[in-house]
Each structure stands twice: as C-alpha cells, then as structure tokens.
Amino acid sequence: MNSDNRTLPSQDGSFRLTPLEMAGQRRRRDWFAKTIEDITGTLESTVFAEEIAHLPGIWQGVDPRAKVVAAIALILAASLGRTIPTLIALYTLALVIAVAGHIPLDFFVKRVWLFLPFFTGIIALPAIFSIVTPGRALLVIVQQPYLAVTEQGVRTALLLLLRVATSVSFAVILILTTRWASLVGGLRALRVPQAFVLILGMTYRYIFLLLHTANDMFLARKSRVVGRIKGAEERLWIGNSIGVLLGKSYHLSDQVYLAMVSRGFRGEAKALQPLRMQPMDWLWMAVGLLIPIIVLTLGG
Amino acid sequence: MNIVFKADHLSFSYGPGQLALEDVSLEIPQGRKVALLGANGSGKSTLLKLLDALYLPTAGSLIAFDVPLTQALLEDEAFAFAFRRRVGLVFQDPEVQLFSPTVWDDIVFGPLHLGLPAVEVRERAAEVMTLLGIEKLADRVPHRLSGGEKKKVALASVLAIHPEVLLLDEPTASLDPRSQASLIDFLYTLNSEQNVTLVTATHDLAIVSEMADWVYVFAEDHHLIAQGTPAQILGDHDLLLSANLIHAHAHRHLSRLQTDGTHAHEHLGVHEHERS
Numbered sequence: 001m002n003s004d005n006r007t008l009p010s011q012d013g014s015f016r017l018t019p020l021e022m023a024g025q026r027r028r029r030d031w032f033a034k035t036i037e038d039i040t041g042t043l044e045s046t047v048f049a050e051e052i053a054h055l056p057g058i059w060q061g062v063d064p065r066a067k068v069v070a071a072i073a074l075i076l077a078a079s080l081g082r083t084i085p086t087l088i089a090l091y092t093l094a095l096v097i098a099v100a101g102h103i104p105l106d107f108f109v110k111r112v113w114l115f116l117p118f119f120t121g122i123i124a125l126p127a128i129f130s131i132v133t134p135g136r137a138l139l140v141i142v143q144q145p146y147l148a149v150t151e152q153g154v155r156t157a158l159l160l161l162l163r164v165a166t167s168v169s170f171a172v173i174l175i176l177t178t179r180w181a182s183l184v185g186g187l188r189a190l191r192v193p194q195a196f197v198l199i200l201g202m203t204y205r206y207i208f209l210l211l212h213t214a215n216d217m218f219l220a221r222k223s224r225v226v227g228r229i230k231g232a233e234e235r236l237w238i239g240n241s242i243g244v245l246l247g248k249s250y251h252l253s254d255q256v257y258l259a260m261v262s263r264g265f266r267g268e269a270k271a272l273q274p275l276r277m278q279p280m281d282w283l284w285m286a287v288g289l290l291i292p293i294i295v296l297t298l299g300g
Numbered sequence: 301m302n303i304v305f306k307a308d309h310l311s312f313s314y315g316p317g318q319l320a321l322e323d324v325s326l327e328i329p330q331g332r333k334v335a336l337l338g339a340n341g342s343g344k345s346t347l348l349k350l351l352d353a354l355y356l357p358t359a360g361s362l363i364a365f366d367v368p369l370t371q372a373l374l375e376d377e378a379f380a381f382a383f384r385r386r387v388g389l390v391f392q393d394p395e396v397q398l399f400s401p402t403v404w405d406d407i408v409f410g411p412l413h414l415g416l417p418a419v420e421v422r423e424r425a426a427e428v429m430t431l432l433g434i435e436k437l438a439d440r441v442p443h444r445l446s447g448g449e450k451k452k453v454a455l456a457s458v459l460a461i462h463p464e465v466l467l468l469d470e471p472t473a474s475l476d477p478r479s480q481a482s483l484i485d486f487l488y489t490l491n492s493e494q495n496v497t498l499v500t501a502t503h504d505l506a507i508v509s510e511m512a513d514w515v516y517v518f519a520e521d522h523h524l525i526a527q528g529t530p531a532q533i534l535g536d537h538d539l540l541l542s543a544n545l546i547h548a549h550a551h552r553h554l555s556r557l558q559t560d561g562t563h564a565h566e567h568l569g570v571h572e573h574e575r576s
Contacts, residue, residue: 179439180401180441181401181402181405181439181441184401201399201400201401201405202399204401205398205399205400205401205441205442205443206399208443209395209443252395252396255391255393255396256396256399258349258354258391258396259389259391259396259397259399260399260409260413261354262352262354262384262388262389263384263388263409263410263413263414263457263458263461264381264384264385264409264410264412264413264414264415264461265409265413266377266380266413270412270413271412272408272412272418272421272422
C-alpha cells in the first residue's frame with residue numbers, strides 16, 4: 001500500500017501527482033477554511049489538550065481556589081507596579097513559576113510576547129513620541145514640526161508593555177497549569193454565580209464541537225469542488241455556512257436544554273461543595289496575596 | 301400489571317405542517333421491555349420525549365403513573381422532581397447529553413439537581429461508574445471520549461438517577477459490534493434483575509428480539525400501525541416493508557458461479573430473495 005496517501009503510483013511504479021492534487025497546487029489555499037482549521041488546531045493543542053496541567057509541577061498540585069485567588073492577586077500586583085524594576089521583578093517571578101510548573105520557557109515567552117505588539121504595542125506606540133509624551137529627546141525624527149522619541153515616552157510605553165506582559169503571563173500560567181474542570185470548580189468555590197459558571201463550562205464544551213462541525217463542513221465542500229471559486233461565490237458559501245452553523249448550534253442548544261431538564265434542571269444550577277483546602281494551598285494563597293501588599297508598601 | 305404510561309389518541313406537532321405523531325394509543329406496562337420500531341422520521345424519538353414529559357401532547361392525552369401529564373402538574377416542583385426520579389431518557393446523540401466539563405460532573409448532574417444529599421450523590425456516581433466499568437474516565441473531558449465511551453457515560457448519567465423507567469433512543473447506533481453486545485447484555489440484566497422498564501426506540505431489527513418483549517410499529521405517516529411480540533412483528537414481512545424497515549434489495553449470488561449455492565455475502569437483516 002502507498003504510505004503517502006496524497007500521491008498514487010503510476011504504472012511504471014513512480015509517484016506522480018493526482019489530478020486533484022495538481023488542481024490543489026494551482027489554487028491558493030482557502031483562507032477562511034484555513035483560519036477555522038488553525039483556530040481548532042491551536043485551541044486543541046493549547047487549551048483542550050491540558051498536557052501541561054497533567055504534569056507533576058508545584059503549581060499543578062495547588063488547589064484551584066488558591067490558584068485563582070493567587071493569580072488574581074498577582075495580576076493586581078502587576079497593575080499596581082509603577083516602576084520598571086518592580087515590573088521586571090514580577091515578570092521574573094512569573095518566569096520562575098512557569099519553570100516550576102514545567103511550562104516550556106520558549107513556548108511560554110513566545111505565547112505572551114508574540115501577541116503583545118499587535119494589541120498593546122499599537123496602543124503604546126504613540127506614547128513614545130513627543131506630541132503625546134513631552135520630555136527629553138532620545139531621537140529627533142523631524143525638526144519642523146518638531147517630532148521626537150522621548151525618554152519619558154519610551155518609559156511610559158515600556159511600563160504599559162511590561163504591565164500587560166506580566167498580567168498576561170500570570171493568567172497564562174493559571175490556564176496552562178489548571179485543568180479546565182478544576183478552574184471552573186475553583187470559580188464555583190469562590191462564589192462566582194452558578195449560572196455564569198455553568199454557561200462558561202458549556203461554552204468550553206461546545207465550542208470545540210462546533211469548530212469541528214465547521215471544519216467538517218469545509219472538508220465536505222472541498223471534496224466536491226475542483227478548480228478555482230470566484231470571490232463572490234466564496235463569500236456566498238461562507239455566509240450560507242455561517243447560517244447553517246447557527247441553525248445547528250440553535251438545535252443543539254435546544255436538545256442540550258431538554259437533556260438538562262430531563263435530569264432535574266429547573267433553571268437553577270447546583271454544584272457539589274469542593275473538598276477542603278490543604279495547608280499548602282493556604283500558604284500559596286497567602287503568598288499570592290502578600291505580593292500586591294509588598295508592591296503597595298514599596299510605593300509601586 | 302401496573303401501567304407506567306398510557307397514551308390515548310395522542311398527537312404531537314412541532315408547528316404547522318410539522319406533524320410528528322398522530323392518533324397514537326398505546327400502553328407500557330411496568331417491568332416490560334418495549335420497542336418503538338419505525339423508520340427515520342416516524343416519530344419514535346418525539347414519543348420518547350413525550351414519555352419523558354419534555355413535550356406535552358398537542359392533542360389526546362398521556363397518563364404517567366396513573367396521572368395525566370399537564371403543564372400545571374409539571375410546573376409543580378414536587379411532582380416534577382418525583383417524575384424525573386422515576387423516568388430517565390438516554391438521548392440518541394451523547395454530545396447532547398454530556399454537557400459538563402468532566403465525566404464525573406455529568407454523572408452527578410442528575411442526582412444533584414434532583415435534590416439528593418451530597419453524600420448520596422457521590423455514592424451513586426461511584427456506583428454507576430463501577431457498574432459500567434468507567435471509573436477511569438471520571439476526570440476525562442467528554443469530547444475526548446470514543447463513541448462507545450460516550451454512550452456508556454450518557455447511560456451512567458441517567459442510571460445515577462436510579463430510574464424505574466429507562467427510555468432509550470437508538471441505544472446501539474454508531475456502536476461497534478462488541479460495544480453493542482455488551483450494552484444489550486447490560487440493559488437485559490437491568491430489566492431482568494432490577495425490574496427496570498425499558499422503552500427502546502430503534503429501527504435496527506437485529507436488536508428487537510433482545511431489547512423487547514413487546515413491539516409497537518410506527519409508519520412513516522406518524523401513525524401507530526401494529527403491535528405484537530417480536531416474533532409476530534419480525535415475521536410479518538409485508539408490515540415491515542410498508543413501514544420502510546426492510547427492503548427487497550438486489551444482490552449477486554455466487555451460486556451462478558459455484559455449485560454449492562452459497563451467497564456472495566452474509567445477510568444479518570431481514571430480506572426477501574429467490575434462490576437462483
């Protein structure tokens with residue numbers, strides 16, 4: 001049997017491209033299908049896989065309630081930090097916790113810093129110029145009208161970037177080292193409204209299913225289409241697919257609701273009280289809570 | 301014998317022009333195994349949802365445990381809880397039924413929402429997981445399970461309620477032969493040893509003899525057209541043909557090529573053909 005299922009052997013035994021594959025080579029890849037495929041892949045490998053959450057790290061063993069409280073406290077500490085050394089210290093702490101939690105450092109750093117320029121970077125960029133933040137010029141760009149990169153501006157932008165990077169890092173550590181079910185349980189224990197926790201849990205559960213359905217729809221179309229599709233036709237098909245998916249999700253939500261009612265749901269979500277926290281969990285929580293207090297005491 | 305459900309000239313429609321069941325009268329006695337047999341779209345699944353009081357008849361009546369089901373009655377919390385503790389529905393698609401973050405959460409959902417004490421909820425979850433051999437799945441996320449595992453967990457989530465009546469919608473659909481056999485054996489034991497009433501909606505003739513001692517047949521026009529023992533129903537080829545449960549299909553016989561008259565393939569379903 002041919003191990004490479006993309007090619008078929010010709011009569012002389014050599015491998016040649018199939019007509020479908022040749023057509024595929026000429027076509028540029030369907031960007032919308034690729035986007036959905038990539039979203040599914042990324043979610044599956046990072047959020048749904050929970051591989052890191054199952055590793056025997058220090059952070060993984062902590063009770064989710066303590067972890068949620070500690071993470072919120074650390075994010076608060078990052079928001080309170082007003083100097084670059086404080087934020088660098090907090091970011092270093094995040095890196096230490098990540099290493100202790102067996103999170104691959106390059107993956108962790110890339111995950112935070114790759115997206116940062118697109119979101120925070122765009123917001124922070126104008127702050128470096130003299131028209132937004134006047135101050136000592138580091139680099140004069142234009143003399144008339146005067147435009148320069150200022151020291152105060154760079155410091156402001158750097159503060160913002162560091163603050164966001166540190167906050168995101170603590171949030172990423174929490175998500176990567178905690179199983180989703182435990183995280184939901186932690187929120188529940190912290191008296192977050194049950195209806196909110198239930199909806200959050202179900203969103204996570206069904207977003208995966210609906211993404212797979214969307215992927216299957218694209219694959220089903222791909223298997224029946226040869227050659228290039230016009231832009232208008234493509235947009236029409238995407239619009240129709242979104243409609244079909246909405247219909248499917250509506251039907252699914254109706255059936256899920258019936259399944260809940262069938263097992264006693266009457267509009268009020270209930271949950272079992274989680275088990276008691278251990279002394280170590282209290283310690284982690286206390287340490288987490290102590291850090292914003294230290295930051296405040298030191299004046300940010 | 302006690303009658304668990306009694307439908308009297310029951311009809312149900314999802315809306316104008318969307319008739320699902322028309323003029324259905326039937327009885328389901330306690331402790332029996334009943335099959336609702338019909339082609340796709342004949343109204344079997346809708347009937348299960350009516351029996352589970354998820355829908356109410358648009359015409360006619362449905363009596364459950366000697367009480368006519370009405371909207372007012374179902375809004376009464378005491379009645380609703382008592383009813384839901386006695387009747388459990390296993391949906392055809394486990395994706396619909398497994399909506400919680402983990403298998404364990406899904407199994408405890410029923411007992412918890414029916415107001416059982418926390419200790420008993422935990423005991424029941426452990427009990428059904430042992431019964432179905434799914435203890436190792438407790439912490440798993442439902443979407444990562446295989447088809448067979450999902451079916452087992454869906455069943456466990458209903459069994460944890462300890463229902464007297466178990467409504468099953470196409471329980472063996474999309475299961476491999478071994479999983480099918482083990483599920484049928486399990487349900488058979490549940491009925492024979494614990495006297496759980498089984499009502500199974502199916503179009504799979506191969507499981508009817510094992511899953512039922514009484515069969516109701518639904519036509520594609522949403523009417524109940526026959527009832528009887530599995531032997532009587534499965535022996536009536538004209539009935540099965542008219543209900544679109546079998547079809548006379550063309551197939552090749554090796555007997556044209558071989559002298560021993562063997563078939564080109566085995567037939568597991570019911571069919572008609574002339575020996576050539």
